[in-house]
Amino acid sequence: MDLRPGLATRVQLTVTDADTAQSLGSGDVPVLGTPRALALAEAATVALTAGRLPTGSTTVGVRVELDHLLATPVGGSVVAEAVVxxxxxxxxxxxxxxxxxxxxxxxxxxxxxxxxxxxxxxxxYA
Structure with a gap:
């Protein structure tokens, strides 16, 4: 397994209507919804672990702490940098x-x- 503190990767998202709080049901404003921000963060962590785990293994999310600090409008771009x-x-x-x-x-x-x-x-599924 090749995972150690300090390893990092980035993923990017351009916000669309489907990514907004309005579309996700987490609010009524046309900006990046908190659930989508979380999904992007998790996508970054999954990308970081890809190819670094033992054969047959994967990771599952078990805990999250999130501070959403800035509204990103449709058409805006955000970059998620994940660091182990x-x-x-x-x-x-x-x-x-x-x-x-x-x-x-x-x-x-x-x-x-x-x-x-x-x-x-x-x-x-059992």
Missing amino acids: SEVDGRRLAFVVTLRQGEQVAARIRVDRMIVDREKFVAKA
């Missing part, structure tokens, strides 16, 4: 910063657990 902050056995902690240009749009901590993918899915 801690590796403790199967638990991985990430700090994700969403930026709109130079401004911080959100700060998010995401904890994920490494699981055996096949066993996890089988248990969920």
Whole structure:
């Protein structure tokens, strides 16, 4: 497993109508919805773990702390930078910063657990 504190990656999103609080049901304003900000943060953490886990393993989200600090309008772009902050056995902690240009749009901590993918899915559907 090649995961260690300090590893980082970035993903980008241009906000569309489908990404807004109005569309997601999390509010009634046409700006990036908090659920979509979280989904982008989690996508960054998943991208960071891709190809770095033991064969047959995946990660699942288990805990989130999110501060949504800036409204991003439709057409605006945000970049999510995920950094591994801690590796403790199967638990991985990430700090994700969403930026709109130079401004911080959100700060998010995401904890994920490494699981055996096949066993996890089988248990969920049992």
